[in-house]
Structure formats: structure tokens, C-alpha cells
Amino acid sequence: MNGNTDTSNRPELIDVSVLYVEDDDKIREGLMRFLTRRFKTVLTAMDGEEGLSVFIAKTPDIVITDIKMPIMDGIEMIKNIKQRSPDTPVVITTAFTDVSYMIKAIELRADAYVRKPIDKDDLFNLLNKILIRRQTPTDDTSIIKREVQLLRDRYEKMKRMLMGAVEAASHALATIDHFTADHQRRVAGLSEAIVAEMSLSEDIIFKIKIAAMLHDIGKMHVPAEILTKPAGLTEIERAVVKTHAMAGYEFLRKIDFTFPLADIVLQHHEKYNGSGYPLGLNGSNILVEARVLNVADVVEAMSSGRPYRPSLGLDMALGEISDRRGVLYDPDVVDACLNVFGKDFKFQE
Ligand SMILES: [Fe+2]
Incomplete structure (x- = not known):
């Protein structure tokens, strides 16, 4: 785990603690450098198990996590985090090929996602919106709800597509x-x-x-x-x-x-x-x-x-x-x- 809490020369840093969990060293270090220039405290972990330990010890304000990871994957970690702290926002980072993992993350109430490779500015904007949402909890039109709704809509669409494909296979079988x-x-x-x-x-x-x-x-x-x-x-x-x-x-x-x-x-x-x-x-x-x-x-x-x-x-x-x-x-x-x-x-x- 690494941490950056030295803010003496950085009054512009946002007073929020972020936990970033990613098993790929290069990706983790690259994004950590970006995050430490914007947030007061940035914690990192290399897998879900370490991420959960850091979460329990430091109770960060926001969690950003990969989902496919060794030892404990992001799904298991999110499940544990949401059981302990349902209101802590969790943002997942996911590759296009990780759709089934992403759906599991949605089912566990992940709050938002960013596609890999991560566009750092998009991520920063998303985190800001999540922070604003935290300050105005009565805002029903929040980006988080829209993000989650978008994911749910896509999940429902995928289910319909899967059912359509299965029905097509069934019709094909009927001819034989x-x-x-x-x-x-x-x-x-x-x-x-x-x-x-x-x-x-x-x-x-x-x-x-x-x-x-x-x-x-x-x-x-x-x-x-x-x-x-x-x-x-x-x-x-x-x-x-x-x-x-x-x-x-x-x-x-x-x-x-x-x-x-x-x-x-x-x-x-x-x-x-x-x-x-x-x-x-x-x-x-x-x-x-x-x-x-x-x-x-x-x-x-x-x-x-x-x-x-x-x-x-x-x-x-x-x-x-x-x-x-x-x-x-x-x-x-x-x-x-x-x-x-x-x-x-x-x-x-
Ligand atoms: Fe059978």
C-alpha cells in the first residue's frame, strides 16, 4: 500500500481520500500519480484482499477499483465494502471484454464505471460529480443514479439479446x-x-x-x-x-x-x-x-x-x-x- 498525505505545499488538493485498487503495476502507478496531484489522500492496493484491508483501516471517501484481479477480485471486494459501508461510492474500471464482471459489479451496487484504458480527465470529472452528489444527497437527478440506470438498461438489453439468441437457437433446433x-x-x-x-x-x-x-x-x-x-x-x-x-x-x-x-x-x-x-x-x-x-x-x-x-x-x-x-x-x-x-x-x- 502506498499513501500520499503530504499536502503542505498543495492547498489546491481536494480534501478527499481515494482508494485505488489495481493489480497492473504500470496502470496503478500511472493513475496514482494523476490522483495524487488532485486529491489530498490517495491510497492504493494491488488486489481485492489488500484493498479491503486498506478500506477497513483507513475508511476512504471513494473507492476506484479494477474488477479482474488475483487473490480477491474486485467483485468480492465491492461486496464486502458495500456490506460495511453501503454509501461509500465505488467506481469500477473495466475493459470492454469484462462485461460479465461489470454486470456482477452492477448487481452489487457499484456506483459508476470508467472504461479502460482510462481517460484520466473523464475519471476526474466523474469523481467530482460523485463528490457533488455526496454534498447534495437530495439531488435525485445525480450522475450516479443516471450512471447506474444506464448500466441497468444495458444489462436488461443484454438479457433481451441473450433471450433472443436462445430463442433463435431453439427455432433452429425445431427444424431438426x-x-x-x-x-x-x-x-x-x-x-x-x-x-x-x-x-x-x-x-x-x-x-x-x-x-x-x-x-x-x-x-x-x-x-x-x-x-x-x-x-x-x-x-x-x-x-x-x-x-x-x-x-x-x-x-x-x-x-x-x-x-x-x-x-x-x-x-x-x-x-x-x-x-x-x-x-x-x-x-x-x-x-x-x-x-x-x-x-x-x-x-x-x-x-x-x-x-x-x-x-x-x-x-x-x-x-x-x-x-x-x-x-x-x-x-x-x-x-x-x-x-x-x-x-x-x-x-x-
Ligand atoms: Fe434431458
Whole structure:
């Protein structure tokens, strides 16, 4: 940590303490030189852990931080700082490629951001506006609120774009395998209703919808003659079908989503008691989105017709999840699913 508190010859310095956290030595030293010519106290740290220690020890007025850093990243540090001091403004510095980190920072109520490479004058103007906002806390049109709103708007736009891309992929899949595409769409509708019934966050609703729309995408890896086989599958064919969970994971894992989409898809056939596949995970070791998906998947699959059998009916599907509640299926998810149908949920045709 470095500090500059010698102000004897610098009456023009703004009487504010700034903490700047950045792991890149060159960037940190360059900006520190700039900041020390403008602010009375400038503290620096090289990673989130050191930044948090300095924050606790010195309680600076403003924090400027990189987000991708070793040891403790900026996200974790902001979380800790905002828990301790929700009103301390935090400005994140971010490269264009760090969008998913930036979104996480917004979710943690980061107050503003500057793009890397940092335009020092832009940063200085932003810090000044934040300081003015601190002095006039009733000013609702503050730059901070506008900045945060701008980030939120962009986040919402990104979510819409992602949903649009997923829907396009789903339509494309429908031309090859309409059973799977219809199944995914119907599972998405039921999963969304279950999550809403469980009073989980809006964000989980979005995640579950995306995951449900893609959960069987790995079936593109399974030969069509097996997927559409009119009679029952052999042992080997069943084993081939089961590879779709891992294949879906492989399709999706390289995409930098803001949530673990590939893992949700990987886990959608795991069972509450650990008897599922491919990993044999159990209980809360299975992501909650995957536990919801699993119940919705079973109910939709049983209550719809398949190439090899007619529909078994909704009553039998709900009987299955009730009978194995807490064994194969998460009891909270089963309860929510039963409530959803109790409120007359209908699958979209
Ligand atoms: Fe599946």
C-alpha cells in the first residue's frame, strides 16, 4: 500500500481520500500519480484482499477499483465494502471484454464505471460529480443514479439479446428435432412458473428460462434414429441418450455467460438422492436451477406423447413427483410444482 498525505505545499488538493485498487503495476502507478496531484489522500492496493484491508483501516471517501484481479477480485471486494459501508461510492474500471464482471459489479451496487484504458480527465470529472452528489444527497437527478440506470438498461438489453439468441437457437433446433424443441419450450414455461411460486429472485427466473430453453441441446449429439425410435430403447441406446447432458455442457461451457448455464444443463438429470447422472450429485450439491429443471422435465415428459409412447397423463406425472418427493426430487420444488398445477397451470401449445 502506498499513501500520499503530504499536502503542505498543495492547498489546491481536494480534501478527499481515494482508494485505488489495481493489480497492473504500470496502470496503478500511472493513475496514482494523476490522483495524487488532485486529491489530498490517495491510497492504493494491488488486489481485492489488500484493498479491503486498506478500506477497513483507513475508511476512504471513494473507492476506484479494477474488477479482474488475483487473490480477491474486485467483485468480492465491492461486496464486502458495500456490506460495511453501503454509501461509500465505488467506481469500477473495466475493459470492454469484462462485461460479465461489470454486470456482477452492477448487481452489487457499484456506483459508476470508467472504461479502460482510462481517460484520466473523464475519471476526474466523474469523481467530482460523485463528490457533488455526496454534498447534495437530495439531488435525485445525480450522475450516479443516471450512471447506474444506464448500466441497468444495458444489462436488461443484454438479457433481451441473450433471450433472443436462445430463442433463435431453439427455432433452429425445431427444424431438426421438433419434439425436443417443443419439450424445451414447455419445460421453460413450467420452470418459470415453479420458480415464481418459490418466490426466488427475478434473476433466477431469467436464468432458469434460458437454461430450460437449452437443457436438451446435447440431444443434437444423439443419432436421430435413436431419438425418434418408435419402440423402447435398448440398454446401449439408453446409455447413448444419457450422454446428452454432458454433450450439452460441452456445447455451452465455453460461452462466458454471467451464470453457470453449462453446469445447470449438465446437472438437469441429477436426482435428489444422488441416483441421477452424469455426476451422481445429491441434495443442495445440485444447483437449484437444475433441481427445478429436473422436476419440470419429468412432468412435461410424462404428460406429453413421445415417438415411442402416448402421453401418460398429467395425473400420473404429478403422482410420480409426489411419490418420490424428497427421494428423487427436491421437496420444495415438488411442492411449488403441485401448487402451480393447483392454480390451473397449462402448458403452452
Ligand atoms: Fe434431458
